[in-house]
Amino acid sequence: MARNDEKQIAFSVRGLTKTYGEGAAAVHALRGVDLDLPRGEIVVLLGPSGSGKSTLLNILGGLDSASSGTASFEGRELLEMSDAELTSYRRENIGFVFQFYNLMPSLTAYENVELVTEIADDPLDPGEALEIVGLKERTHHFPSELSGGEQQRVAIARAIAKRPTVLFCDEPTGALDSTTGRAVLHVLKNVNEQLGTTVLIVTHAAATAQMADRVIYFADGAIREVVENETKLDPSEIEW
């Protein structure tokens, strides 16, 4: 615990709930979550689908609203932010990587990264970002000309190019085979180490937990357990 005290807290969450729908049809995605996440760590949120981990990620990323509770980023309350404040919060601090890459099919790899560097304050050069994810050779290819793993790496390059404080990854390897998946995780690890970016990975692939500083187990919309790994494995050592 001593280590935590040295680190700055990035996210602080208290009594967070999220309910979709009303009455009998209501779905309780989050049923009261309390959590503190320090900066600079790789955090893996594990749990079966529907356990609420993606909902938490979306709320922390400023993509979704909560029903009750508080969630702050570096002391600023996210749930009280206006639409415009959330937009600039995302613009300045957050990078997203999605399971299905969400690249713009009509833009090249380079241009997809540029889409973000365009609106960031002190971005990486798109070429540099692509180099970090190992795609220097494929910068001018369109998404349709890239494999799934390559597309996901473009998505990561796009997410990190703005030098975000936090990188949110929702099932980043969900659509990939194990070899490609490992390569993607490797990129995430490098980002964490090289840029000091806090990386939050939501997944239901338990093996991913082995590369994390901290693992949060989710079930039924609540945190069941938080485990801090004494030793982290390199993605290449992870057994799937």
Next chain:
Amino acid sequence: MVSPLDRKLLRDLARMKGQAAAIAAVIGLGVLMQVMMGGLVNTLDQTRQTYYDRYRLADVFAPVTRAPDRMLDRVARIDGVAAAETRVTGSALIDITDRELPIRAQAISIPDTGGPRLNDFFLVEGRVPSPGHPSEIMLLEGFADARAIIPGERLTATMNGAKREFQVVGLVQSPEFLYTTAPGELVPDDARFAVIWMRRAALSAAYDMNGAFNEVLVALNRGANVEVVKAKLDLMLDAFGAAGAYGLEHQASNRFVSEEIRGLRISATVVPPIFLAVAAFLLYIVISRMVQSEREEIGLLKAFGYTSAEVSIHYLKFVLVIAILGAIAGALGGIMAGRWMAVFYQYYFKFPFLVFELDKSSFVTGFVVSILSASVGSLFVLRGVFNLTPAVAMRPPAPTDYSRAAKFSQGMRRYLDQPSRMVLRRLLRHPGRMAGSVIGIGTGMALSVATLTMMAGFERAVDLTFSVIDRSDMALTFVTPLSDRAVIDLARQPGVEHAEPVRVVPVILRNGVHSYNGAIEGRVQQPQLNRVIDKRILPIEMRREGVILAEPLADILRVDAGDMLTVEVREGRRPVLEIPVIGIAQTMLGAPAFMEIGALNRALKEPGRVSGAFLSVDSAKRDQIVAAIKDMPAVAGVSQKEDARRALVELMNTGPGATRYIMTIVAAIITFGIVYNAARIARAERTRDLASLRVMGFTRNETAFVLLGELAIVTLAALPMGVGLGYYLTYLIVEGFSTDIYQIPVVFSPSAYGAAIVAVVLAALVSGWLVKRDIDRADLIAALKTRD
């Protein structure tokens, strides 16, 4: 440096070029109509004005019986008169063939040296008659063309009772004779009225007018009071048999041209906005659904931190590029179509040149409407998307809850297979979206219904006029009113089956400030050969106590049955009468007024007078009858119904009515555009579903059924709507096409509706085929790999 968003925009446009082009075409056609009609009307109006100015058409015409040349100086000194000129005119008869009746002509003098100061002419071919060669004449080009007469030919004409031989040396056009109408007829016909120009000395000799004139032409200073000048002219020339000076607005040809241009202007004001409004509505529907399908990308951009304003601007640019390109293409097309139409009308109006003039306001209207409807369509959807949190927007809409729709179709489970149920439930679940498609297709179809019905209306107008109203074979006009014995004599001619008298009296009809220069036709009590009918196409009996007005005339005068009308007779002793309106008649041609012939003659105190007759004849003896009539000096003109019918059809096909063809084509394209767009969008919305079906083992046809079944149901639902909406739209459009010269009735034409239905169904089939081809070609894996 182009921003990545702008590059996305360009590539998206390139990817969707087919659909973008279809959308742009729809709005472009709306703008095209607007610009074309505006430019056409302005060009014609400007050309007419320039023609009049350049050839110094007189402002006031003052016919007299015979006045000495010295009066010219006095006329020229009247306050407000800028220029004055005298001339000699006379009526003549031209013999063309033995078989035909002689053709009525007007002979007009030109000065013995030089050209006319007023009412100049444009020499198209040949030369001006040489002074001192009294047999040389020039002919109106329209007549010469219709009769295939070329300079150098000889021609026999009767002037003032004497038959003389002439040589045609030139063909001319004149702003005074853009239209020529044979006496007793409403529809102009180049072939049946001629104008002859001769040197003054020769013409004066023929009409015994040496040292005298029988018409004064006057050009006015700017700002001069026409009424005052007319009054002074009448006073000054009263002793010389002044028939009453009249202004350009009452000059026959100018009145006709003005009326035609006015009709076109009304069409241009009424019809294109309807097209533009329909196109704008379609644009709105198409754009809003297109933006809807971009929902996930919008969510993603928001997730990256793009503001709502930035995202809105991006999509606005996208739709504006389409709308503006469409509008520009429409405007350019409209300019070209307008010019092409103007050239077409140039021949119709016989202008020697064209002064192209665009209608700037139509550009503004076209662009503003296109941009507004596109922007509103996209902003409306964007606002809805922005109301969602980015996380929700980025997800495909959660699988729609079909449980409600399921209830509706539970009973059908037994009868419907799985794909049919998919189609039905989707339609029931998205009533709004389906309504959009139905309304869009229905509106497009309504345009087609209206334009096709209008076509049927034109045919109906011809048919009513010549089969129901006018059942005679020929109509005779006498030189001057005769005793009614003349008709009895005509009826006795071998081959004449029936003869019916008519008395036509020129009048000015007045109701307060509303007035109309026209004529009253006296008819027998129960006309058989040329009938007067009401709205139900039942014959109206002439009653003694009042006048029956054609509907457009009643509209002009703002009177109804039971109102009193002031009638200023312009012939004979020129009495002013107060006559009640006793009925309203349905007419297709002109704006006539009818009275019982006996009552009319009594009111004029000229009992037993007739000015013409309608005949029905034995067609086997037609030539014989024509030959007999030819020998009757009292007969000024004969119009055979077939000629009149042909002239009317030609007028409708070449005059303002000609635009109906273009409108029908545009309506058809717009209808196809909206059906095709509806099919494309439905396909875009369901790419994944369709691929999934294929993967599951459905055949191509079974898969296509899910999509095309929807299109089929939407199309079928749109048909009754198109019929209903088309019915009302017809009234709006037909209104714009009726002119003072002919009226177009709104008819319920089953074939027009049938054709519109066939067109929509055909458009749906073609669209369905195009879309199915797309589905068949679709890359299944790619479609499924797309994030969902």
